[in-house]
Amino acid sequence: MSEAVSALNAATASGVATVEEVGLRGMITLRGDLSGKAVAAAVKAAVGAGVPDVRRIVQGDQGAAAWMSPDELLLLTGYDRAAEAVAAAQDAMGTAHGLVVNVSDARAGFRVSGGGAREVLGKLSPVDFSAEAFGAGQFRRSRLAQVPAAIWANENGSLEVICFRSVAQYVFDLLRVSGETGGEVGFYRA
Amino acid sequence: MLILTCPYCGVKGEETEFHSGGEAHLKRFGPGSSDADFEQYLFMRENPKGVHLERWRHANGCGKWFHAARCTVTLEVFGTYSAQTTEPPQHIRDAISARRPGWTWREFS
Numbered sequence A: 001m002s003e004a005v006s007a008l009n010a011a012t013a014s015g016v017a018t019v020e021e022v023g024l025r026g027m028i029t030l031r032g033d034l035s036g037k038a039v040a041a042a043v044k045a046a047v048g049a050g051v052p053d054v055r056r057i058v059q060g061d062q063g064a065a066a067w068m069s070p071d072e073l074l075l076l077t078g079y080d081r082a083a084e085a086v087a088a089a090q091d092a093m094g095t096a097h098g099l100v101v102n103v104s105d106a107r108a109g110f111r112v113s114g115g116g117a118r119e120v121l122g123k124l125s126p127v128d129f130s131a132e133a134f135g136a137g138q139f140r141r142s143r144l145a146q147v148p149a150a151i152w153a154n155e156n157g158s159l160e161v162i163c164f165r166s167v168a169q170y171v172f173d174l175l176r177v178s179g180e181t182g183g184e185v186g187f188y189r190a
Numbered sequence B: 001m002l003i004l005t006c007p008y009c010g011v012k013g014e015e016t017e018f019h020s021g022g023e024a025h026l027k028r029f030g031p032g033s034s035d036a037d038f039e040q041y042l043f044m045r046e047n048p049k050g051v052h053l054e055r056w057r058h059a060n061g062c063g064k065w066f067h068a069a070r071c072t073v074t075l076e077v078f079g080t081y082s083a084q085t086t087e088p089p090q091h092i093r094d095a096i097s098a099r100r101p102g103w104t105w106r107e108f109s
């Protein structure tokens, strides 16, 4: 059995913000009718969370659920229990039309924390990352420079990014350079 | 700058978050159609100075296709609406009329 490793093996960089690759994480794509009982049961069974509202992420006792599109959620959980969570979700979906698939190894994740976190993201994306516009629990898909990414705000003020694994190095370098000391813009003043 | 609001996820984003899909409400003429109809369908496009109806996709976002009514001169967006329609809904027509009285576009007005 080969040993699973994340895209950048927990690389870190620090400047006006700290950028860390979050390492291995269970990620599950769930598609179906988000207003239906089957999807609600599947999310509950997989990560113990409710179905998130539009552009929100909600925490559960086994992970989190994020709104990706009108018919798609992203479930986050421990890497080692992803297969088990997929099975639980599929069970709960029953015969309802939908799809549950483990995408843990197809994506990479980064955490950006510290005082400059919002600015580091703000320089890379056409999104208002001010604390008023993008508070804890908000979830937004957009682009970071030239590649798509999903970004959300944690309770502790840090921001998290998910991108395709194939562009992990590109996204890490973007975040690292955007967060270099001396590159402050001072747009999002506390 | 062109600012579009995705009717599916509600994001008000600037143009680089979206991808243009060309003219809206094309009627497809496929196998069995006349050469003239097929030529019209395949090649002939509106190129208005003013009100235009287009398809857009929220490519760097929720991924959904939708329709937009906008002005090609000022980049004013009169409204965005569902992809699941073959003609602009009444509230979009009203929104265009409020800003561009007497507008026409193909068979719509």
Ligand SMILES: [Zn+2]
Pocket (backbone or CB within 6 Å): B006, B007, B008, B009, B010, B011, B058, B061, B062, B063, B064
């Ligand atoms: Zn959208």
